Amino acid sequence: MGSFHAVFARPEQARTALARLASDGVSSDDIEMRSSAPLDHHLLPHGASVSSRVPWHALIGGILGGIAFFSMVKFTSEAYPLPTGGMPIVPLPTSGIITFEGMAIGAILMTVGTVLFECGLPGLRSVAGPLDHHLADDHVLITVQCGEDASTVWADGALETARS
């Protein structure tokens, strides 16, 4: 399996190249677009889509964290009862504060965990490509997977279209 790399100075050029690749019938699964800053969300290989479950996972993490911390306060305070002078051992207002912090910890950890998972980080096997240094200059990099003996006529065409 070989690959074809192209560097574009501006996002608009990458958009034109992607459109040409799509019209040439190149599957979005074979195209990887990379940039050093988030681009317009409509700038994706034709047929590709992005999605994230971060908001839902944060919510679930918050609920689980809250339950975990409230349980810790309730069950441990009952297991090790301190003298409270007739006041409740597990008062809701004060337990609520700990529960709130637990919700925050749960939501934070789930958010970060989900981001790392969805981004495939840490990518220990990630290998630098031959043109990666162009990313540092804010260029857009498009890589197309193709067969070793595949003609690159279509790729040249895409590049020409983008340059014009």
Add this chain to the structure above:
Amino acid sequence: MASVATAAAEAAESRESEQVLVRPVTTFRPKLLLGSLLAGGVMGLLFYSWGYQIVNDIGVAGISRPNFWGFYIVNFVFWIGISHAGTLISAILRVTQAEWRRPVTRCAEAITTFALMIGGLFPLIHLGRPWVFWYMVPLPTSRGIWPNFRSPLMWDIMAISTYLLGSMLYLFLPMIPDMAILRDKTMKDAPGSLRTLFFRVLAMGWRGTPQQWHSLEAGIKAMAVIIIPVAISVHTIVSWDFAMAIQPMWHSAIFGPYFVVGAIYSGIAVLMVAMYLLRRGMGIGEYLSDKVFNNLGLLFLAFAMMWSYFTFAEHLTVWYGSEHAEMAVFNLRLYGPAAWVFWTMIVTNVVIPLLILPFPKGRSPLGTAIVGLGVLVGMWIERYLIVVNTLSLPRLDFTVGSYSPSWTELGILVGSAGMFVFLYFTFVQLIPIVSIWEVREGEHIRDHKAQTIIAGEEA
């Protein structure tokens, strides 16, 4: 086509100007290193004084009955307040999608993380025997005693730990793409260097695909929403350390919001000073522009007014109630032998900001930095007055007493400031202090908007 060519030329220019952000972390800068070393020397005072206290016991500090808290808790509240500079302000600006936030967020978030680290040291220092800290951690122990979750001091531990964890991750997540930019840059220039390895490790294999950007942005947005209530809870809980006690001028229902406003006020103050020094020292005026100072100056003014209002309300209700124990502390603060300290605070926190900040010229980088320095002094005094005045004249007046700090406490105070500067200087040499990818994103958005407008006009 002319517009596109202009956009391309501007993009090339901005890559050139970006060098000012990249250079401090990719090249050796003797002045920055010297700054780190000097600040590190001052930081040494903290550890020397703390070590001296550990060896000779807590008696070397000036705290004594009834002033059990003294400088250590003053410093604790002060540094936790400073920590509200970054994560909270950055989160509010992100949630409201303020475009001018882009150069500010990282230098603000770093302040939070370092201030929290330093603030978190003070309860340990105040313990006298820091190795028994684990008694406060909910670990199953053979002591048969469990932390008292009904105590505000335990709420402190939970809230500050949560805020520190959240702030560190909130600082780290948006740093990953910048580490990748620096990795790609240094891989070309110096592939085998230690610096390249450092950037590679922190970039964690980031590639910059659309899915990665989408997930990262969703994560940053979610973190911003989560961190705002956490930050508010932190200083509210710190205020409850005082307000839950039936002590004069502590037992107040408005202490929570009063402390939160004061924390953000002191946070903005340190941010203004830090931004001014970064702008001067690193020549990043293009990023930390006059507009950024003006906008933050307006926020600064709003908080100056809010803090003045809360301070007035707090003192008015005490004076109007005229309750004996409360009035004793009130009179000590306003008319006692150290009343000049209170009036200095009023001058630095109310008079000077309200005289300078309403005017556009006052919201210049230098103007806001001068006001910021004054507010920092004033907010430290505020914490001192709250802690020491009330403890000197508690409700049960058979235990009245005065307080003066020992050289150990002074050394720790000065050393903590040195530690903050040391951490910040060191951070600036390792990580770009302005988020490169966020600035680039802003440029893309501007270019895209400009092209859409031109395309519309041509149509």
